[in-house]
Amino acid sequence: xxxxxxxxxxxxxxxxxxxxxxxxxxxxxxxxxxxxxxxxxxxxxxxxxxxxxxxxxxxxxxxxxxxxxxxxxxxxxxxxxxxxxxxxxxxxxxxxxxxxxxxxxxxxxxxxxxxxxxxxxxxxxxxxxxxxxxxxxxxxxxxxxxxxxxxxxxxxxxxxxxxxxxxxxxxxxxxxxxxxxxxxxxxxxxxxxxxxxxxxxxxxxxxxxxxxxxxxxxxxxxxxxxxxxxxxxxxxxxxxxxxxxxxxxxxxxxxxxxxxxxxxxxxxxxxxxxxxxxxxxxxxxxxxxxxxxxxxxxxxxxxxxxxxxxxxxxxxxxxxxxxxxxxxxxxxxxxxxxxxxxxxxxxxxxxxxxxxxxxxxxxxxxxxxxxxxxxxxxxxxxxxxxxxxxxxxxxxxx
Amino acid sequence: xxxxxxxxxxxxxxxxxxxxxxxxxxxxxxxxxxxxxxxxxxxxxxxxxxxxxxxxxxxxxxxxxxxxxxxxxxxxxxxxxxxxxxxxxxxxxxxxxxxxxxxxxxxxxxxxxxxxxxxxxxxxxxxxxxxxxxxxxxxxxxxxxxxxxxxxxxxxxxxxxxxxxxxxxxxxxxxxxxxxxxxxxxxxxxxxxxxxxxxxxxxxxxxxxxxxxxxxxxxxxxxxxxxxxxxxxxxxxxxxxxxxxxxxxxxxxxxxxxxxxxxxxxxxxxxxxxxxxxxxxxxxxxxxxxxxxxxxxxxxxxxxxxxxxxxxxxxxxxxxxxxxxxxxxxxxxxxxxxxxxxxxxxxxxxxxxxxxxxxxxxxxxxxxxxxxxxxxxxxxxxxxxxxxxxxxxxxxxx
Numbered sequence: 081x082x083x084x085x086x087x088x089x090x091x092x093x094x095x096x097x098x099x100x101x102x103x104x105x106x107x108x109x110x111x112x113x114x115x116x117x118x119x120x121x122x123x124x125x126x127x128x129x130x131x132x133x134x135x136x137x138x139x140x141x142x143x144x145x146x147x148x149x150x151x152x153x154x155x156x157x158x159x160x161x162x163x164x165x166x167x168x169x170x171x172x173x174x175x176x177x178x179x180x181x182x183x184x185x186x187x188x189x190x191x192x193x194x195x196x197x198x199x200x201x202x203x204x205x206x207x208x209x210x211x212x213x214x215x216x217x218x219x220x221x222x223x224x225x226x227x228x229x230x231x232x233x234x235x236x237x238x239x240x241x242x243x244x245x246x247x248x249x250x251x252x253x254x255x256x257x258x259x260x261x262x263x264x265x266x267x268x269x270x271x272x273x274x275x276x277x278x279x280x281x282x283x284x285x286x287x288x289x290x291x292x293x294x295x296x297x298x299x300x301x302x303x304x305x306x307x308x309x310x311x312x313x314x315x316x317x318x319x320x321x322x323x324x325x326x327x328x329x330x331x332x333x334x335x336x337x338x339x340x341x342x343x344x345x346x347x348x349x350x351x352x353x354x355x356x357x358x359x360x361x362x363x364x365x366x367x368x369x370x371x372x373x374x375x376x377x378x379x380x381x382x383x384x385x386x387x388x389x390x391x392x393x394x395x396x397x398x399x400x401x402x403x404x405x406x407x408x409x410x411x412x413x414x415x416x417x418x419x420x421x422x423x424x425x426x427x428x429x430x431x432x433x434x435x436x437x438x439x440x441x442x443x444x445x446x447x448x449x450x451x452x453x454x455x456x457x458x459x460x461x462x463x464x465x466x467x468x469x470x471x472x473x474x475x476x477x478x
Numbered sequence: 479x480x481x482x483x484x485x486x487x488x489x490x491x492x493x494x495x496x497x498x499x500x501x502x503x504x505x506x507x508x509x510x511x512x513x514x515x516x517x518x519x520x521x522x523x524x525x526x527x528x529x530x531x532x533x534x535x536x537x538x539x540x541x542x543x544x545x546x547x548x549x550x551x552x553x554x555x556x557x558x559x560x561x562x563x564x565x566x567x568x569x570x571x572x573x574x575x576x577x578x579x580x581x582x583x584x585x586x587x588x589x590x591x592x593x594x595x596x597x598x599x600x601x602x603x604x605x606x607x608x609x610x611x612x613x614x615x616x617x618x619x620x621x622x623x624x625x626x627x628x629x630x631x632x633x634x635x636x637x638x639x640x641x642x643x644x645x646x647x648x649x650x651x652x653x654x655x656x657x658x659x660x661x662x663x664x665x666x667x668x669x670x671x672x673x674x675x676x677x678x679x680x681x682x683x684x685x686x687x688x689x690x691x692x693x694x695x696x697x698x699x700x701x702x703x704x705x706x707x708x709x710x711x712x713x714x715x716x717x718x719x720x721x722x723x724x725x726x727x728x729x730x731x732x733x734x735x736x737x738x739x740x741x742x743x744x745x746x747x748x749x750x751x752x753x754x755x756x757x758x759x760x761x762x763x764x765x766x767x768x769x770x771x772x773x774x775x776x777x778x779x780x781x782x783x784x785x786x787x788x789x790x791x792x793x794x795x796x797x798x799x800x801x802x803x804x805x806x807x808x809x810x811x812x813x814x815x816x817x818x819x820x821x822x823x824x825x826x827x828x829x830x831x832x833x834x835x836x837x838x839x840x841x842x843x844x845x846x847x848x849x850x851x852x853x854x855x856x857x858x859x860x861x862x863x864x865x866x867x868x869x870x871x872x873x874x875x876x
Binding site: 109 | 491493496498500503504506507511512515516519520523524525527528529530531536562563564565566569573577589592593594596597598600601602604605606614686688694695696697698699712713714715716717718719720721725726727728729730731742743744745746747748749750752820825827829830
């Protein structure tokens, strides 16, 4: 089956005059979401009240939607659930990994990882005390930094700034070769590139659903545990909905079978309703097709920008195998340039210190939008249109 | 100012024919919620896209709404924020408390605490290793169980089954007398009874917003840190939005000033929008008035049920000072009795092994509903109407 991208574009609400190249930060609104959320609020919460936990199937939403996401990331059936935020899930997975490799005390990551993953590891190792350590190497040296002291290799597959993509298969194998576990952050992978967790023999993974999966601001995280570990890991952060019998209200924690033990508290039902509607877009979509379309659009954007904007330096790898679904350029005035672009309807984002990021999302971006965005960027650069006080004053969030 | 409860009742959507006595589990839908959520989804997410983080004020929602909740629980300005679930917040607070009292290794709680709090403490002490311990005493013996080995006393103010209320002031003072910190779970307190965190000199507190605060299924938790601690605690679970400069993307975690360091990941904006609308109901409401009305209704319910249903044993303390805003009765057939009640439009809930719970919520329940609920319960008991196969088959969630 071939995706009809002109049809999928119609499934999103994108404001007139906007070219949205920031789906790698917050996906746009799928048209199906408002009605689905209104139904959950009105017909479920409003009408069924507490009984909706059973009658509307709220309690099982995390596993039901986990199964849909699992298909997009190559996960085994029943190995994915939802809840909390990506940082909380990384904390649970890191603590479980250190418990499984209790004779080791090192978490290895790379300096390009998203800072929150590093902060989580710093908080955890700081709490566990002397000997526990977060070791950080440059992305390109990560394989050499692996040794037999490493308990867990924690990497984000696609770099949030540069878009550089790690080789998941190779690095997971290298981690295992040293007796370490492999934990992958899929924030910029799920819905962006094909992922094969089972085929790569990954141990743990987590990701968010508000970027390429378009589930809305603050949508919950997903978490994957390889079936071979799911029956024996101990998540240090263990709450009642990860208990084998939550409504028995037993005084002692007994983990639920499988990945459901990663659940903690009451799931965010309204956000999950938005996610459910957003995931319907992916029915019948093969990630290989998304990937092929994404690479065509990215190459088109790179070629147009490089031809017209010599001052912008491409920081995303040219080799398609080494990149995700975003294109990033560096410029010392990156912040102001992005503000000038946004003022002209081209929405990407800026990441300190000097990165302009553009997310490529074929479900709602086509060649015409790419060409137009590149043309507007060329105008902004050629005319130094970014060099205005209103674009240089920094807001708190971009 | 006196609350006009007939006016506040009109602010909720409650289905025709239903008497809802389960607001202590999931509050009903405030009429203002659907439009507020629709606006956040359509006009903010849909129209503003990523720029809504600034333009629609999403980033500050946790502190803005935390201030409103702070007023209801006697917190100092700027000492409350929102996010995650109650269990995650308890985990953060317990780990911070153990860090502050690093020469001690005991968490003391009571056997009536909500199991998730106990599971969180078990997971944390299990991870920290030998010597760390969750010690559990019966609720009535908790003061005697305090000694100088206790790092933190963790209690839920109002017991989720019996409705028994601890003396926060006295027990906090007793904890401090032994050099321990006091952490209060306010799940069944916030919006139910007056709470005076500052006046009781409490160190830490957390609670949920989907019960008496009516913010909807899976609404986020709130967390309180006493200002005297907020600048120096280290939450072991530390994410990017608790960083002093989240958008600087620094490699090293630096805690934000104050309670904002308890934030972890991206806040659940859609759930927060529902909470914002739900909190508008509380503007101008004094908790003392809610409390007075709640006690009148509870006493009326107790008197009516005890007069008509001798087989039901009151397990909630008769002394108003010793109870929250729920009334519980025990009966060996409690599960079936509750199902029979629900089938007749009186919605309370059941808690294993034998507790019928009824939440008293003057904002939308008055004397007429109380009388009617008691009359229906009397019919169910007198006619053994609960003794039917359809009421005895247990569903997963009640």
